[in-house]
Amino acid sequence: MTPTAPDRLVLVGGTIHDPATGRDGVIDDIWIEGGSIVARPTDPSSFRQIDCRGLVVMPGGVDLHSHVVGPKVGFGRRVAPHLARSPGKPAAVPTIHATGAAYAALGYTTVFDAAIATSAAALAHLELADLPILDKGIYLLAADDVAVLNALDRGDACETERLVSDAVRAGRGWAVKVANPGGAVFWRKGRGDHHDLDAAIPGHDLTPRRLLERLADAVQAIRLPHPLHVHTANLGLPGNWRTLLETMRSLDGRRAHLAHVQFHSYSGGDLDEGSFGSGVAPLVEFFNAHDSLTLDVGQILFGETVAMTGDSAAAEHLAHTTGVPWVSHDLHLSGGCGVLPIAYKEKSLIHAWQWAIGLEWFLCATDPWRVALTTDHPNGAHFTAYPHLMALLGDAAFRRAAFDRIHPAVRKRSPLKDLDREYSLQELCIVTRAAPARIAGLPQKGHLGPTADADLTLYRPDRDLARMFSVPAKVFKRGVLVAEDGHVRATPTGGTLAAS
Structure with missing residues (x-):
């Protein structure tokens, strides 16, 4: 479907929720011209009116951390074909066209893929070109490149900055992601001793801690729009809350974004009494006190999905724990991902803890402006489950009912x-x-003030938040109506976001 060019529109009488401009349930009009939001014109007669009375108006959704393109996604479709044909459910790893349509129908208009090897960037962009409607970008795993790793090892800040800048420019990336700092080298060398941030990376004097510090400085020095996107070591392992806390301490004073913190917030192991559990309390205390850090949660929700991570060591550990088949392309690229199917169950002790830990992060982080709602799609859950997660956060009774169904030890x-x-x-x-x-x-993005892209989502108010956010009444992308009542109405070509 080819959309008509955006014309002059005015959305009349909607209930505006636009935190960036301070509008909290304010009834107002939104004026759109040329795909952007504009101030009220002196002559409004040429603007076509759309009645929005009784509807909640918000900016289009922005998914800061997802997995939608690249070799890992192709592997994800093949490793779990049974999850592509579940009646009444979207494919765990949908096709590129279905991904764009489903995001738009949900009210999301921007998405980032959070783990692309630099050598796979060209392939990822071919796929992004076919992703309809959404604006989109990629984070590059630049620290897996041998030249970058060697420059970091030498402590050569100028060379590191040059190499990272060149990688981002060549790969048309938006940001730099580090997945298990130095972990790809540990894994390829068959080393099982990567349990802290201070073990030297095989063949180097560099430690993961120094890698994080130097790479964060380089990203800041070259002025990328998004700070270093950090997936730290020991993902999914008991006791890993200590690693995340040390990561935050190492980055103190630097801008950094902490990815899918739920997967890094577990107590347990030899140093923690009571074995597996929540390590959120000391982590969120530190996070709340250090405003240079931001995070996304990576909430898990119960059901079947596919795990894909730029941390192949973590994928291998999970595969051996669960006994399911898995695949990795780390051995064929400078950096890559491990992929395997997974089923999260309410009565599983571990899965119930993961579910509760993610919600604990959401409810204890005091500044929502430093938190992004994610499920690390598809790792924790499909992005189409976001309305369910929003209901868990916005409706305490709904959350308590879900809490009452999980493993009794976790409830206690x-x-x-x-x-x-x-x-x-x-x-x-x-x-x-x-x-x-x-x-x-x-x-x-993310606001409805003048000059913003005219990406808007209109919802029918409903005390059932999951129902409210599941099927927007209307979704506009740069002023074009792209979805209505769950049906795609137009498929414009979204833009590719690349740092200049």
């Missing part, structure tokens, strides 16, 4: 049982739109 020990915070509509708008746009460095 989890701090979640004592948390009664409910996100307001304004806070839900922040963590799904305003904050991800600001964290990503997108000044024209």
Whole structure:
């Protein structure tokens, strides 16, 4: 479907939730011209009116951390074909066209793939060109490149900055991602001793801690829009809260974004009494006190999905733990991913803890402007489950009912049982739109002020938040109606976001 060119529109009488401009449930009009939001014109007679009375109006959603293109996604479709034909459910790893349509129908208009090897960037961009409707970009795994790693090892800041800048420019990336700092080298060398940030990377004097510090400095020095995107070591392992805390301490004073923190917030192992559980309390205390850090949660939700991570060591560990088949392309590229199917179950002790830990992060982080709502699609859950997650955050009774169904040991020990915070509509708008746009460095996204892209989502108010956010009444992309009541109406070509 080829859309008509955006014309002059005015959305009349909607209930505006736009945290960036301070509008919290304000009834107002939104004026659109040439695909952008504009101030009220002196002559409004040429603007076509769209009646939005009774509808909630928000900016289009921004998914800061997802996995939608690249070799890992192709492997994901093949490794779990049974998850592509579940009746009434979207494919766990949908086709590129279905991905764009489903995001748009949900009210999302921008997405980033958070783990692309630099040598796979050209392939990823071929796929992005076929991703309809959405604006999109990629984060590059630049620290897996041998030349970058060697420059970091030497402590050569100028050379590191040059190489990272060249990699981002050549790969048309938006940001730099580090997945398990130095982990690809540990894994290829068959080393099983990568349990902290201070073990030297095989063949180098460099430690993961120094890698993080030097790479964060380089990203800041070359002025990328988004700070270093950090997936730290020991993903998914008991006791890994200590690694995340040390990561935050190492980055203190530097801008950095912490990815899918839920997967890095577990107590357990030899140093923790009571074995597996939540390590969120000391982590969120540190996070709340250090405003140079931002995060996305990577919430898990119960059901079947596919895990794909730029940390092949973590994927191998998960495969051996669960006994399912897995695949990795780390051996064929400078950096890559491990992929395998997974099923999260309410009555599983581990999975119930993961579910509760993610919600604990959401409910204990005090500043929603530093938090992005994610499930690390598809790792924790499919992105189409975001409305369910929003209901868990915004409806304490709904959350308590879900909590009552999980493993009894988690119900007894989890701090979640004592948390009664409910996100307001304004806070839900922040963590799904305003904050991800600001964290990503997108000044024209996530708000409805003049000069913003005319990406808007209109919802019917409903006390059932999952129902409200599942099927928007209308979705506009740069002023074009792209979805209505769950049906795609137009498939314009979205833009590719690349740092200059």
